[in-house]
Amino acid sequence: MSEQYDAVDVIRTKRDGLPLEPGQIDWVLDAYTRGVVAEEQMSALAMAILLNGMSRPEVARWTGAMIASGERMDFSGLSRPTSDKHSTGGVGDKITLPLAPLVASFGVAVPQLSGRGLGHTGGTLDKLESIPGWRASLSNDELMAQLEDVGAVICAAGAGLAPADKKLYALRDVTGTVESVPLIASSIMSKKIAEGTGALVLDVKVGSGAFMKDLAMARELARTMVDLGTDAGVRTVALLTDMATPLGRTAGNALEVRESVEVLAGGGPADVVDLTVALAVEMLDAAGRPTPEADVRAALGDGRAMDTWRRMIAAQGGDPDAPLPVATHQRDVVADRSGVLGTLDAYAVGVAAWRLGAGRSRREDPVQAGAGVELHAKPGDLLDAGQPLLTLHTDIPERFDRALAALDGRWSLLDDDGAAPGAAGPLVLDRVG
Structure with a gap:
């Protein structure tokens, strides 16, 4: 295939702070996916984008080119509208688990294509794989049948969705270019738009345990992603939510599944319940099924969401009644004096859970199902001297x-x-959309 452009010219354009032409963007992402543009050349371009930014038309074209590198899914044949959620990642962020069946219990299909954890943030698929028998990989036919029958699917994204992003994501991780808002936004939104969902709610985490530590930068990311979704015809809204303290009282795979089941049974920690409900209200509204918050909360208490959860887990080979794995060793971290818990850093808890075996350093690493951190107090709680603050599991x-x-x-x-x-x-700091 003859090449229309030259990689060095594309790099120079962005290096000099000029906008990339649509044809340059289309070519460079296609050529990179085909192996024509070398890794060191794409590294240089990614750094130029990080330093000089991208305009809204550039980001939209870049995202479109990543979508065009692979297949697109189509849910238009379903009898229900579709709505999806994406979180930018946090500590103890098990919200997808109760959220998908909760939204599905109101007649909206939730095609939740999820990922695995890396570093201090946990992966939804790792959590669900602690359920005996549950499998993450589904064929497209299985995915569509489960959406029509159960209404909710949480599974691995197919390799055919936005392959340019998969290649670029790995490169950014080792070249110091992860923090670019245009590259983050296009990475997330290329996969979500390629999924074919009709509506999308973004949970953009802010704070020590999140990728975005700064509210202004998180707001910029949220606005960029909402614009990308809107321009692509996907009804998109973002909530900026607090991640200074871990969500709920667990960080770890089986520990978080157990807590999610408590939420689906009408209990669980207030912050997990409140955020699940807030996101469900947004997802239902974006899907054209506006539902009062009180009705959404009621579905957690009356068993409707739990029934959908059980059907969803069973449809993917899991046993919803099977005991979850428990780590063989525990150690308590106790308060050395009496007082009120002032802060509990989410990032530190995430790193501790990761080091205990709940996470991985490389994508191929195994994880321990039972490892993690259990929280016995949250900021504002009174503690007596010698009282456990945390329990470590490994x-x-x-x-x-x-x-x-x-x-x-x-x-x-x-x-x-x-x-x-x-x-x-407040848990919800802002709303964009």
Whole structure:
């Protein structure tokens, strides 16, 4: 195939702060996917984009070219509207698990194509694989049949969706170009638009346990992604949500599944319930099925969402009644004095869970189903001297020391002056869309 453009010219254009032409964008992503543009050339272009940014038309064209590198799914044949959710990743973020069956219980299909964890943020597929028998890989026919029958699917994305993104994602990870808002936004949205969902709700995490530490940068990312979805004809909205403290009271695979089942049974931690409900309300509204918040909460209490969960797990070979794995070793982290828990750093908890075996350093690494961190208190709670603050879980006790090192100095106790403990800040910080 004769090449229309030259990679060096494309790099120079962006290096000099000029906008890339649509033809340059289409060519460079196609040529990179085919192996014509070398890794070092795409590395240079990614760095130029990180340093000089992209306009809205450039990001839209870049995203479209990544979509065009692979196949697109089509859910128009389903009898229900579709709505999907994407989280930018956090610690204890098990929201997809109760959310998908909850939304499906209102007649909206949820095609939740999910990923695996890397580093301190957990992966939805890793969590569900702690359920005996459950499988992540489905054929397109199985996916469509389950959406029509059950209404909810959580499974692995096929290799055919946006293959240019898969290649570029790995490159960004090793070239210091992960933090580029245009590249993050196009990476997420190329896969979500290629999925073919009719509506999309984005959960953009902000804080120490999130990729975006800064509210202004998170807002820029949310706006860029909402614009990309809207321009592609997908009804898109974003919530910016707090990730300074872990979500719920668990970080780890089977631990988070157990907590999710508690939420589906009408219990569970208030922050997990509140965020699940807030996102469900947005997903239903975006799908053209507006539902009052009270009705959504009721579906967690009356068994409707749980029934859908059980059918969803069973449809993918899982046993919803099987005992979940439990780590063979536990160690408590206790309060050295009485006081009010002031802070508990989400990133530190995520790193501790990862070091205990709940996460992986490389994509091919195995994970421990039972490993992780259990929280016995959240900021604002009173603690007595000697009371457990955290319980660490692992099958390999030699991992405790490194996990404890990650937590050292990353939580604080305030003197109890007799005043009522301070309330936690708002969970939803902003809405874009």
